[in-house]
Amino acid sequence: MSCEEDKFFMRLISDKETEDVFYSLINKEHWNQSLSRIKAIHEVFPSNIFVMIKRETEEVIAVVIAIPTHPGQFIVGDLVVREDHRKQGLGARMMQMVVEKHSHFTLTLISMHGTESFYRKLGLQEVGPTHCGYYLEVDREMVKQICSDNPLDNDISINLYTNGVFPALNKYDTNARGYDCGKYLSVMTKTSSHFLVASSRTLEKMIGYASCIETANILRFDGMYADSDTVALHIFREMIEAFPHIKEIRVQTIKPREFLIQFGNLLPKTQTFTRMATGPVPDVCLSKLYAVNDCGYTE
Numbered sequence: 001m002s003c004e005e006d007k008f009f010m011r012l013i014s015d016k017e018t019e020d021v022f023y024s025l026i027n028k029e030h031w032n033q034s035l036s037r038i039k040a041i042h043e044v045f046p047s048n049i050f051v052m053i054k055r056e057t058e059e060v061i062a063v064v065i066a067i068p069t070h071p072g073q074f075i076v077g078d079l080v081v082r083e084d085h086r087k088q089g090l091g092a093r094m095m096q097m098v099v100e101k102h103s104h105f106t107l108t109l110i111s112m113h114g115t116e117s118f119y120r121k122l123g124l125q126e127v128g129p130t131h132c133g134y135y136l137e138v139d140r141e142m143v144k145q146i147c148s149d150n151p152l153d154n155d156i157s158i159n160l161y162t163n164g165v166f167p168a169l170n171k172y173d174t175n176a177r178g179y180d181c182g183k184y185l186s187v188m189t190k191t192s193s194h195f196l197v198a199s200s201r202t203l204e205k206m207i208g209y210a211s212c213i214e215t216a217n218i219l220r221f222d223g224m225y226a227d228s229d230t231v232a233l234h235i236f237r238e239m240i241e242a243f244p245h246i247k248e249i250r251v252q253t254i255k256p257r258e259f260l261i262q263f264g265n266l267l268p269k270t271q272t273f274t275r276m277a278t279g280p281v282p283d284v285c286l287s288k289l290y291a292v293n294d295c296g297y298t299e
């Protein structure tokens, strides 16, 4: 270890650091993230949030989260180096340590625009699918029109999530994703601003769900799965109607789901995000996927 490297070290975040790390690092990036979410992640995954400490002052100067997802895979997110410590090799060092620590696993992440070369230098490669980050200025007149053109199918009931439906939700989510993501799902249910569950009255089973986080008057979709485009559209519009004061919506999805974005005007910020990984990844199960959450690490 060189003298320079010895000035910083990485360790797990402590309980009392979560708030400071959120406000001094993560929140400054304006991502789809909230303090309650970070706290819940820390509670449910106590060994998965890492910080880099400046030895001399004991200040936290960087953070990164690595959470297990698909068997054999971890998703990495919230990598932030404090602004005044960037471009000194610390981000690369932090990421390198995470890669080494999880050398028996494949790490995936969604890269922010422009950071692809940073990750490529660390040995990650682009994998599909590309995510489209849609930024939408809601047009309430259009919402009204779409609602009257597409009255809610009598068979579909859309309700607010309650704790009692967690087993059914987890079952639905596991089937939709192709793997059990129950721990992260519990974080989502506890920390969403609004969590809607759609069920079929005749089939008496769940047919979709969506989670949203509201921050700074922006509604960010944070995971949505549905059995069909119709169900997805109904959940999407129900969510928008639940937030009459919201002017902007962000939804990260994949290309064929573009039809969801018919409730307003796309803003120029709309962009794509690249999924990157340290190794081969299983195909993402897309058939029921309408909004990506992937731990919500992109804008």
Ligand SMILES: CC(C)(COP(=O)(O)OP(=O)(O)OC[C@H]1O[C@@H](n2cnc3c(N)ncnc32)[C@H](O)[C@@H]1OP(=O)(O)O)[C@@H](O)C(=O)NCCC(=O)NCCS
Pocket: 029, 078, 079, 080, 081, 082, 085, 086, 087, 088, 089, 090, 091, 092, 093, 110, 111, 112, 114, 115, 116, 117, 118, 121
């Ligand atoms: C991205 C980030 C973590 C990089 O951390 P850092 O400590 O500044 O990066 P490093 O000094 O370790 O840089 C390592 C290499 O990547 C390059 N690099 C760093 N940031 C980059 C960026 N945003 N885009 C492209 N290349 C970048 C550096 O030039 C350096 O290349 P070199 O080794 O050829 O000189 C940091 O800029 C940051 O916190 N950004 C804001 C949050 C963010 O975007 N996080 C990534 C989310 S996907």
